Amino acid sequence: MTFNLATALRESRLSHPGKPLCHIGDLTVTYDRVDEASGRVAATLRGLGLRRGAKVAVQLPNVPQFLFTYYGILKAGLVMVPLNPLLKAPEIAYHLQDSEAELLIAYEDFAAEAVKGAELAGGVGTYVVHPPGSDRRIAGTRPYDELYAADDTGEMAPTSADDTAVLLYTSGTTGRPKGAELTHFQLHMNCTVSGELFGFRPDDISLAVLPLFHVFGLSSVLNMAVRHGGTLALVPRFETGAVLDALERHRCTVFAGVPTMYAALLQADTGTRDLGALRVGVSGGAAMPGEVIRAFEEKFPGVVILEGYGLSETASTATFNISAEQRKVLSIGKPIWGVEVRVVDASGNELPPGPEHVGEILVRGHNVMKGYYRRPEETAETLRDGWLHTGDLGHRDEDGYFFIVDRKKDLVIRGGYNVYPREVEEVLHTHPAVAEAAVIGRPDDRLGEEVVAVVSLKRGTTATAEDLTAHCKERLAAYKYPREIRIVAELPKGPTGKILKKALRAG
Amino acid sequence: MTFNLATALRESRLSHPGKPLCHIGDLTVTYDRVDEASGRVAATLRGLGLRRGAKVAVQLPNVPQFLFTYYGILKAGLVMVPLNPLLKAPEIAYHLQDSEAELLIAYEDFAAEAVKGAELAGGVGTYVVHPPGSDRRIAGTRPYDELYAADDTGEMAPTSADDTAVLLYTSGTTGRPKGAELTHFQLHMNCTVSGELFGFRPDDISLAVLPLFHVFGLSSVLNMAVRHGGTLALVPRFETGAVLDALERHRCTVFAGVPTMYAALLQADTGTRDLGALRVGVSGGAAMPGEVIRAFEEKFPGVVILEGYGLSETASTATFNISAEQRKVLSIGKPIWGVEVRVVDASGNELPPGPEHVGEILVRGHNVMKGYYRRPEETAETLRDGWLHTGDLGHRDEDGYFFIVDRKKDLVIRGGYNVYPREVEEVLHTHPAVAEAAVIGRPDDRLGEEVVAVVSLKRGTTATAEDLTAHCKERLAAYKYPREIRIVAELPKGPTGKILKKALRAG
Structure with missing residues (x-):
């Protein structure tokens, strides 16, 4: 019943020898190369003395080294903690400490914050990926290429299906980020x-x-x-x-x-x-x-x-x-x-x-996380009887x-009525000038909350807040249409490009 | 990360409503029926107070109730212990005790031994499947139909991928049977x-x-x-x-x-x-x-x-x-x-x-058992580093x-030479009169072991032991051909029809 998620890499390599796994710019990297490079990384990580289940934080953009590192960590029986490369030093330190990461793998462009974050977290060893052609070296770090030092043995750690493979920090729109434990299975x-x-x-x-x-x-x-x-x-x-x-x-x-x-x-x-x-x-x-x-x-x-x-x-x-x-x-x-x-x-x-x-x-099934790492209370609150x-x-x-x-947390309750922001956003999107729209609640003494829309416009179009208000008023019940419409150049977004309502509410 | 093997039944039912899952004689049983009947069994079993992970022994031939019982046990989060209906009372008792089964489900035709076995094991509750049309009732047991008493709630226990679903007793050609723990995943x-x-x-x-x-x-x-x-x-x-x-x-x-x-x-x-x-x-x-x-x-x-x-x-x-x-x-x-x-x-x-x-x-992967139930030593000997x-x-x-x-245990070592029975059996099978052939070792003072073949002949053919010996001698090295050939009507077989070499060696 051992099962390692990296099995998919090995099997696809065997089924498609010589096949490209990824292209990036002019570079093509084959399945064979990813399997071999990650095998080297795995062997090197094992050689560093990381014990089964140890956490390795990875702060890389979409570059081939992300793949080598990910599969290397899995093959070594370790747990990957992927982090946004744009995090600042205190955030990095928080994630390293919360996940008990024993190693950090960062990217040259963002290494300054990474190094500071690793120090703040008590001196977590840091490897830095230098892009091709760069000869920068960053004090207090080791170049990623050292992780290729050991030979690929072809070995994969015999993890169990229910073992944690990835500790994924949730975007944390409420509270501090928590690490969702995702298993190999x-x-x-x-x-x-x-x-x-x-x-x-x-x-x-x-x-x-x-x-x-x-x-x-x-x-x-x-x-x-x-x-x-x-x-x-x-x-x-x-x-x-x-x-x-x-x-x-x-x-x-x-x-x-x-x-x-x-x-x-x-x-x-x-x-x-x-x-x-x-x-x-x-x-x-x-x-x-x-x-x-x-x-x-x-x-x-x-x-x-x-x-x-x-x-x-x-x-x-x-x-x-x-x-x-x-x-x-x-x-x-x-x-x-x-x-x-x-x-x-x-x-x-x-x-x-x-x-x-x-x-x-509520969701139940094979796709649901094991829990939040070291947070039994939040886990118990979120996962009840498997749901x-x-x-x-x-x-x-x-x-x-x-x-x-x-x-649930984006719901606006105006004078006792539920206003679902998405419904209002859908109406805003039917206006020809609207590129992006987000509806949030603003504290209001009388009504509890008031409905506010933040909107960006399509290039080459114009519309005033009044135009948009009129558009909404025509199409929505009186308690729903936004009383305030802010027109901005661009809406704040999270790492995937998702609009950050938290930032809007704070703004 | 909950996963119940019975998910496949539910999903196939949803994808193929009204479709037959099995035919037996003139009877056809649909996916819907198996899902519903097993839901009733699951709810009834839960109602009996069996706690998650409890073992239920099932001693049924290939009849629809096998399916109702199997999926009922899985849905209730229990563990199925399938047993050969032909077992005798002391064997049944052994399996019930070794697996700590809390319930036995048997078939009318074999109920006499089942009842005795359940008693020997300290009074394990027994339900008996009565074939359609039978009005026999067996003292000390309950009719299987009582397991349909509760309504199907559609519920499936949120088991984990690595939870044991089936405790499968190995045919036990050496030693006493051991229960291999097979997981949902x-x-x-x-x-x-x-x-x-x-x-x-x-x-x-x-x-x-x-x-x-x-x-x-x-x-x-x-x-x-x-x-x-x-x-x-x-x-x-x-x-x-x-x-x-x-x-x-x-x-x-x-x-x-x-x-x-x-x-x-x-x-x-x-x-x-x-x-x-x-x-x-x-x-x-x-x-x-x-x-x-x-x-x-x-x-x-x-x-x-x-x-x-x-x-x-x-x-x-x-x-x-x-x-x-x-x-x-x-x-x-x-x-x-x-x-x-x-x-x-x-x-x-x-x-x-x-x-x-x-x-x-050696085999390693998702298909390897968790271990032998309550046998850490045999497990450690059989499973090493996942292999x-x-x-x-x-x-x-x-x-x-x-x-x-x-x-390995069928290998015959004759005078220091390895004789692989299968090789000799292959040669015997090329003789036109041979229907079945099994080659075993017989203790021999001088050589350690001597090569013996047990053979059954095809209907309407004749051949003597001498004919067969001559056939082998022509085709095999001198140390390999059988010195003794026994011609029998039929070879002893296990439940799947596999030839039982253990019985031949004993005979």
Whole structure:
């Protein structure tokens, strides 16, 4: 019953010798190379005396070393703690201490903060990835290449299916970030089942611009491709031009992104580019405005957008719209194989179908985390009898499709009435000038909360707050339309491109 | 990370509403019915106060109640202990006590021994399955139908992937039977991966004559069909006529059996029967004589025999010949997805390819048991660093195919030379009169062991021991050919039809 998630890498290498696992710029890295390089990293890490289950923090953008490190850690029987390269020293120190990481692997461009963070955490040993051609060396760190020192033995640690493989810090929109323990089994099942759902094939080429340190990129992009023997086109940072270049050059067939990425691509001038290979756009991370789906599929014929839903705690996917024929636009789809989803009221009773029965979304199955690392209380609160309490509000229909109305904590309660920001955002998106929209609550003495919208406009358009207010007033009940509309250049976003409502509320 | 093996039943029911899961005689039982009936059994078992992980012994032939009971136990978060219905009371008592079973489910025809066994074990509560039409009631037991008392709640216990689902007693050719702990994950992976290998499809109809209480039937027949949404044709006991009837009537596409079953079908008069639907014969449990494969495929055109290898401890399959194009006759094939196989010498060093490098076969991967229940010493001896020591001797070739030469304990050492019984058996099988052959060692003062063959002849043929000796002498080195050949009517066989060498040695 030993099972190591890195098995997928080994098996895909055996099935597809010499095949590219990823492209990045002009460089192509094969399955063989990733298997060998990660074997060296694993052997070196073992040689450093890290005992089974020790944590290694990895603060890398989407570069091949992310893959070598990830599989190296797994093969050595260690646990990867992926971190956002943009974290600042105190944040890095917090994550290192909370996860009890014994090593940090950082990237040259962000090494200054990493070094400070590692020091603050009591002197965690740090290896730095220097990009090709760089001869910088950073005091107090070792170059990543030293992790290739040992020979690849081909060995994989005989971990158990339920052993933790990845400690994934949740974006932490409330409280301090917590490490969700994701197991070898859970991550394996998620990419296996999800890939089967939309028919991910070995000849698929998937654009990897979602950060691999985030669950969506790690599970639905990297693990997915490796599990099914596909190929990735790595793009280290979301820029419309770079993404379009990679889509065209590598003839990508699959693109996974968050709604803001689709919205940005929609606005881009694609000119004479040939993006005809693209067949599927997987969307998740936030609700996709129906208008964006329609417009995107019109602009890129042959592409179908399939929306899913998941959390760090569900190793990425929990529900999915599996095909153009079976999807329901605005729905998050149905639970994936082996996963149960429920909508419950405040007392935990299951609610019947119908949009009037909004309750908390609960998830149970192979995709649910083991728990939050060293946080028994928060774990017990979130996981009850196997059911993950997502904190998302939604409902289901008679056909078993689920709909998210909003995050429980994003809900605005105005004068005793529930206002679901997403509903208001959908209306804002139907205005021709609106590029991005986020609706939040603002404390109000009389009503408890007041509805506020923060909006950015499409290039070359104009609209005033009054125009938008009028647009909403026409289409929404009186208690719902935003009393204040702020027009900004761009909305603040998290690492995947998800709009950060917390920052908006603070602002 | 909860995962219950019964998930496959639920998911296949949802994907194929109203579809038959099994046929038996004139009766057809749908997925819906098995899901509902097992839900009732689960709820009733929970109502009896059995706590999570409690063991329930099941002593049933291949009847629908086996399925209701199996999935009922899984859904309730209990552990199934499948037992051979032919066990005698003291054997039953041993298994009940060794497994700490809290309940026994038996079949009317064998209930007398079951009742005695349950008493000997200290009064284990016993439910008896009465076949349709029977109105017998057996004192001291309850009728199985009482297990349908509770309503199906649709609930499945949130077990973990690594939780034990089945305690499978190994045939115990040496020592007392030991319970191999097979997990939810392990059993799920085995039927998933193996089914993908030879392309088991939802429209496949698999003949289920291998006993479901044995790993081969449980995993490669029952779990396989349910996991992939196929259908079973249940045959409670191997009789050539009954098997041929079921193959024809239900237009079976897949047949899984042991070599003796293939040999029996080969000798049967199939007359005008239409067995044209049959496409795959899966063979395992013992080495398949090359001659039988050739003759079987000649007699049944369109069928390909795919030989695999596994043990109770590997949740059925460890290696497999996946297709006619990729198989090597006489080889057990290559390791299945996620499984590693090695050949090692007495010191544990891996041996190079080549038939001259015979050593013990080791297996590691998701298919290896958790351990032997309450036997830490035997577990530690068998499982070392994740590697299962199979006790089988074999070698591999340059292409990664493995070959079993024999069971380690079946090896005959004659005057210091290793004689692999299988090699001698292969030679005996090339004689036109030989139906079955088993070669064993007999203690010998001078040589340590002497080579003995026990043989049964095909109907309508004759051959003397001298004829067979001459046949072997011509084809084998002097130290290998059998000095004694016993001709018998039939060889003793275990529950799957595997020849019992232990009984031959004792006889």
